Structures are given as structure tokens and as C-alpha cells.
Amino acid sequence: xxxxxxxxxxxxxxxxxxPMSGYDVRKxxxxxxxxxxxxxxxxxxxxLAQLVDEGLASVEKTESDGGRPRNIYSLTDAGxxxxxxxxxxxxxxxxxxxxxRLLKLFFSAGVPPETTIELIERFVVELKExxxxxxxxxxxxxxxxxxxxxxxxxLMTLRYGETQREAExxxxxxxxxxxxxxxxx
Amino acid sequence: xxxxxxxxxxxxxxxxxxPMSGYDVRKxxxxxxxxxxxxxxxxxxxxLAQLVDEGLASVEKTESDGGRPRNIYSLTDAGxxxxxxxxxxxxxxxxxxxxxRLLKLFFSAGVPPETTIELIERFVVELKExxxxxxxxxxxxxxxxxxxxxxxxxLMTLRYGETQREAExxxxxxxxxxxxxxxxx
DNA sequence: ATTTCCATGTAATGAGTTACATGATTGC
DNA sequence: GCAATCATGTAACTCATTACATGGAAAT
Numbered sequence: 001x002x003x004x005x006x007x008x009x010x011x012x013x014x015x016x017x018x019p020m021s022g023y024d025v026r027k028x029x030x031x032x033x034x035x036x037x038x039x040x041x042x043x044x045x046x047x048l049a050q051l052v053d054e055g056l057a058s059v060e061k062t063e064s065d066g067g068r069p070r071n072i073y074s075l076t077d078a079g080x081x082x083x084x085x086x087x088x089x090x091x092x093x094x095x096x097x098x099x100x101r102l103l104k105l106f107f108s109a110g111v112p113p114e115t116t117i118e119l120i121e122r123f124v125v126e127l128k129e130x131x132x133x134x135x136x137x138x139x140x141x142x143x144x145x146x147x148x149x150x151x152x153x154x155l156m157t158l159r160y161g162e163t164q165r166e167a168e169x170x171x172x173x174x175x176x177x178x179x180x181x182x183x184x185x
Numbered sequence: 186x187x188x189x190x191x192x193x194x195x196x197x198x199x200x201x202x203x204p205m206s207g208y209d210v211r212k213x214x215x216x217x218x219x220x221x222x223x224x225x226x227x228x229x230x231x232x233l234a235q236l237v238d239e240g241l242a243s244v245e246k247t248e249s250d251g252g253r254p255r256n257i258y259s260l261t262d263a264g265x266x267x268x269x270x271x272x273x274x275x276x277x278x279x280x281x282x283x284x285x286r287l288l289k290l291f292f293s294a295g296v297p298p299e300t301t302i303e304l305i306e307r308f309v310v311e312l313k314e315x316x317x318x319x320x321x322x323x324x325x326x327x328x329x330x331x332x333x334x335x336x337x338x339x340l341m342t343l344r345y346g347e348t349q350r351e352a353e354x355x356x357x358x359x360x361x362x363x364x365x366x367x368x369x370x
Numbered sequence: 371a372t373t374t375c376c377a378t379g380t381a382a383t384g385a386g387t388t389a390c391a392t393g394a395t396t397g398c
Numbered sequence: 399g400c401a402a403t404c405a406t407g408t409a410a411c412t413c414a415t416t417a418c419a420t421g422g423a424a425a426t
Contacts, residue, residue, distance in 0.1 A: 167352035
């Protein structure tokens, strides 16, 4: 696990909560870390198979217990220690950001300010929707009274998103004021 | 240009400033938008060839004007209107964020708070380095007195990064306070 | 009846990094 | 003479999304 694949560690993390299916993982992600993470089925299912190949997880096929057969994955000891190894490492790769909205803004001198105002106003709408989404995540995370220690960490990650979105909204107001002044010249 | 490739529009944008080589583009990026964008040679050179294929740019090989021959690319009219089409469109795809540091924090209940404190402290160091980098970019952008309209947009994008990093630093202080309280229990 | 949700998976496609190969020129 | 910089490009690899295919069960 020199530089483990990101999907891999995400799956190890969720499986550490208990045995579950790929479908379950996806739903858990949507309800907890969609704030800063996403996974597609196209990655989840192949990666689960890979975890089994590598001995980090085991799979049990539940045949006909009512619904359609499901594949339930559990961490092995090797999986648990791989997860531990990753969480204990205090480094994180700095990701190269690529923000298409900012790229557009950067090259906007050639279009009328009104166009750029709309670009930013759409961003504001999106940000407010995101904030509402965060409120739902917050409700879900705060409901987990049975895992108080985990919960504190979860709320830290949520708080990160909340403060970032707030700062973005403040920036939007600043930029909109400038653009509107430019438009009225 | 339904959903143009991101590298493509970035190249169109820089070429709109005047004819230049792939090498030049890379250096310009580093000095202006490394704040929120990056391109590797492995993308730049093939994409420049593709632009020529598509009639969006033309290339002129400068043979032996002193140094090693360079390939200088210029926008065609088609290239200019493709860029215009993109900048005039006030939409931007919302990118799915994947923050490995936050993922690690999310799953940190199983490791001692000291480990997580180090994770955040490293983040603080990185953020301060980034802020210094921004100061250099600011100096470069503010030096461009010959393009005052462009400059206003450039500074808006820079200001975005500055406010985001500030908010991150404030979040780090908050989280560090909580983690230190947890560590001293 | 039909839509929605559960559930798993594959194939096609795109995007992007990193490492490598090459070789000239400039500055020390 | 040697290192750094200029300059272009390719190949291998990784990573990830999207669309598609399949089909059962539950709800309306």
C-alpha cells in the first residue's frame, strides 16, 4: 500500500463499519461524505472484487433470503490493517485543482460583464443548494448518537465544507459588486 | 463544442493572447493560474496537434532562428469563435470533489488524536506555502499594467484562492483546538 | 400494469499523470 | 566540461464516469 488507490481506501473505511454490499456503500457515501467524496458503481464493484483478490475483504453471497441475492463484503484482518496503515499516515497528496468556472472567469475580459454576472449568479444558486444538502447531511450525522467519537470526526469534515461554501458566497458577493459596477459604466 | 475538453479551452484561452509554443503555455500557466489550474506536457502537446487537426489553430515551425526549432501555434478564426462560444456560456460543470485528507479525517476515530493533529498541522504548513505562492502570482498579475481589463478578471480568480485558503486556515485552527482537547483527556 | 427501487456488473470512453527519450543551447 | 534550461513528443498506466444490460421485488 505505497500509495493506495483512493477508491480502495474509501471502501476499506466503510467496510470497517461492518459487512455490506456495494450498493450499501454507495448509499452510505451519499448520506455522509458526498460533501467531499463520490464513487460510481463503475468503480465500486470492480474494486470490491479486487479487494477480495488481494485478501483485504471476503465476500458472502446471500442466496434467496427474500430479495435478490446480494454480495456482502467483510474486511479481513489484512484489510483492517491496510486501513489502519493508511489512517495512521499523516500525509495526504496535495491535489491539483482544476476549476473550470475560474478558468472561464479568467478569460472573461472579452465578453460583456452581464455574461459573467450570470456565471457567478448561477454559482450562488448552486452554493445555496449545496448548503441545504449539508443541512441534511448534518441531520444524518448528528442522529448517530451511538458512535460519539466517530461523530466528532464526521462533523469536522462537514464543518470544512460549510466554511468553504460560506467563504465562496462572500467571494461571489464581492465579485458581483465589482462586475455590476463595470456593467453600469 | 458541446462539452469541450478542459485542456482544449485552456489552450485556446492562452493562444488568444498571441502566438506561442506549448512550452510557453506551460510557463504562463505556472505564473498565472496555477492557483486553480495545471496542465502537463503530456496533455499540452497532443492537444495542440489536435487543435491544428480541427482547424482551431495553425502552427508555424521556426527553423534555426538561433535556438532549437520551436512550434508556434496561433488561433484561427474558428479557434477564436470556439473560445468565444465557451466564454459566453455562463454554465460550468459542477465538479465532484475528492479530498483524500478529509476522507482520512472522516475515518480517524480509530487512531490517536496526535496522528490527526499532525495531519492538520501539515495541512497548515502547506496552506501557508500556498499563500506565499499566491503572493508571487499577485505580483506578476499586478505587474501587467498594459491589460487593465484582463487584469481585473485575473485578480478576481486569485482573490478566490486567497479567500478559500484563509477559510481553510481558520477551519484548521478550530479543528486543532478540538483535537488538542481530545488528546489531553 | 407500471413505475420505482434494489442490486450487480461490464464496456466504451475519456481524461490525465508520470516516466521516458531526445537533443540543442546557455551559463558557470 | 557539466549542469540547467529550452523544447518537443510518445508510451504506459491509472483513474474515473457514463451508458448499458439485466432482472427481481415492492409499491401504487
